[in-house]
Amino acid sequence: MDSIAPLPGLSRQEIALWEKVAEGHPLSDEEALFLYTCDNLGYLAALATLVRERLHGKKAYYNRNFHIEPTNICVYECAFCSFARKPGEPGGWEYTPEEIEAIAQRYVGTGVTEVHIVGGVHPKRGIEYYADIIRRIKRILPDIHVKAFTAVELKVMCARSRLSYREGLLALKDAGLDSIPGGGAEIFHPDIRKQICATKASTEEWLEIHRTAHELGIPSNATMLYGHIERYEHRVHHMRLLRELQAETGGFNCFIPLKYRHENNALSHIGEVSLIEDLKNYAVSRLYLHNIPHLKAYWPMIGRVAAQMSLAFGVDDLDGTIDDTTKIYSMAGGEEHPAMSTEELEHLIQSAGYEPVERDSRYRPIMRASATA
Numbered sequence: 047m048d049s050i051a052p053l054p055g056l057s058r059q060e061i062a063l064w065e066k067v068a069e070g071h072p073l074s075d076e077e078a079l080f081l082y083t084c085d086n087l088g089y090l091a092a093l094a095t096l097v098r099e100r101l102h103g104k105k106a107y108y109n110r111n112f113h114i115e116p117t118n119i120c121v122y123e124c125a126f127c128s129f130a131r132k133p134g135e136p137g138g139w140e141y142t143p144e145e146i147e148a149i150a151q152r153y154v155g156t157g158v159t160e161v162h163i164v165g166g167v168h169p170k171r172g173i174e175y176y177a178d179i180i181r182r183i184k185r186i187l188p189d190i191h192v193k194a195f196t197a198v199e200l201k202v203m204c205a206r207s208r209l210s211y212r213e214g215l216l217a218l219k220d221a222g223l224d225s226i227p228g229g230g231a232e233i234f235h236p237d238i239r240k241q242i243c244a245t246k247a248s249t250e251e252w253l254e255i256h257r258t259a260h261e262l263g264i265p266s267n268a269t270m271l272y273g274h275i276e277r278y279e280h281r282v283h284h285m286r287l288l289r290e291l292q293a294e295t296g297g298f299n300c301f302i303p304l305k306y307r308h309e310n311n312a313l314s315h316i317g318e319v320s321l322i323e324d325l326k327n328y329a330v331s332r333l334y335l336h337n338i339p340h341l342k343a344y345w346p347m348i349g350r351v352a353a354q355m356s357l358a359f360g361v362d363d364l365d366g367t368i369d370d371t372t373k374i375y376s377m378a379g380g381e382e383h384p385a386m387s388t389e390e391l392e393h394l395i396q397s398a399g400y401e402p403v404e405r406d407s408r409y410r411p412i413m414r415a416s417a418t419a
């Protein structure tokens with residue numbers, strides 16, 4: 047039994063769950079659903095903190111990264127997306143390989159350790175194009191970790207190049223791909239998926255691409271887009287499929303709940319869920335996904351204060367310095383110019399009572415000669 051005593055005034059079910067978590071047992075689907083409907087935020091925070099501190103103590107990780115969004119031209123029309131444009135539509139962009147090189151060039155000597163590359167699903171570009179992009183970036187930043195392309199993008203680029211997932215991923219790995227981001231997962235349950243993103247990679251395809259990547263030694267992340275038309279049971283179903291794949295491969299580094307932001311998209315009328323709902327969702331994710339080591343809050347989407355609070359609800363990783371290079375969320379109502387210096391991030395973590403640890407993309411601590419190097 048864990049030494050932290052449960053809070054006073056708990057129901058029998060809440061105490062039983064406390065004991066189960068303290069003994070290190072995974073939650074059942076029913077227990078996760080029960081926690082989603084629990085209004086005692088202090089209890090949820092304390093429960094998630096049991097697991098968070100068992101795994102990571104008071105450490106809160108962050109990394110120095112930047113984003114490249116090579117294009118927002120996309121063949122799909124996901125109902126929640128504010129970012130995508132059709133070819134020729136105002137507001138669209140397609141960077142040339144030289145423009146991408148110029149972006150990478152800006153980060154030489156800055157100490158960044160990771161580039162995150164996610165964009166629209168372009169109608170013409172295949173594996174060769176994206177392998178070339180990775181090679182160009184690595185020529186400029188040889189030590190950078192390239193975390194690139196959601197399973198949705200990968201499915202289409204493999205098909206365009208007439209390659210299997212295995213062949214396509216191997217070609218990208220050969221070019222320098224180090225890991226795969228978690229996007230494109232949205233909500234796996236077919237009742238919801240068919241309403242918000244019917245035509246893109248299916249749940250089975252998303253899982254198969256991540257399974258193949260893990261088999262090839264390419265780790266990945268997983269996301270869940272929540273707070274739109276889904277219900278709690280759909281979130282639990284989503285996390286169950288992730289927990290099962292993780293039990294099989296062990297290839298997921300972290301889970302990132304992505305809060306649906308409602309500006310400028312086809313679902314705008316449904317609004318957004320509350321901060322309380324965000325915190326609850328972090329806590330339940332931390333408790334249910336016992337076999338995924340890290341839980342990340344993506345601060346440009348939820349804001350700095352919510353990110354700080356998330357640390358008390360199971361989150362151990364704040365992504366990242368980012369440096370104003372992403373538009374996916376600002377176009378949907380997220381932070382206008384997402385950039386934080388390492389000092390700002392460290393202050394944000396310390397003032398919430400946690401210990402900032404700069405990490406590399408495999409969650410190994412980075413020691414620098416000077417704190418601001």
Ligand code: V47
Nearest residue numbers: 126127227228229230267271304305306307344378
């Ligand atoms: O799949 C799109 C989401 C994802 C909206 O692996 C939206 O470290 C909220 O892959 N409101 C792509 N979310 C982003 C992505 C990602 C982001 C952060 C960290 C990592 C990682 C990966 O963006 C999409 C979709 O779920 N998204 N529109 C919106 N309106």
Ligand code: SF4
Nearest residue numbers: 120122124127130166
């Ligand atoms: Fe395209 Fe991704 Fe937007 Fe869907 S979420 S429309 S796949 S850019």
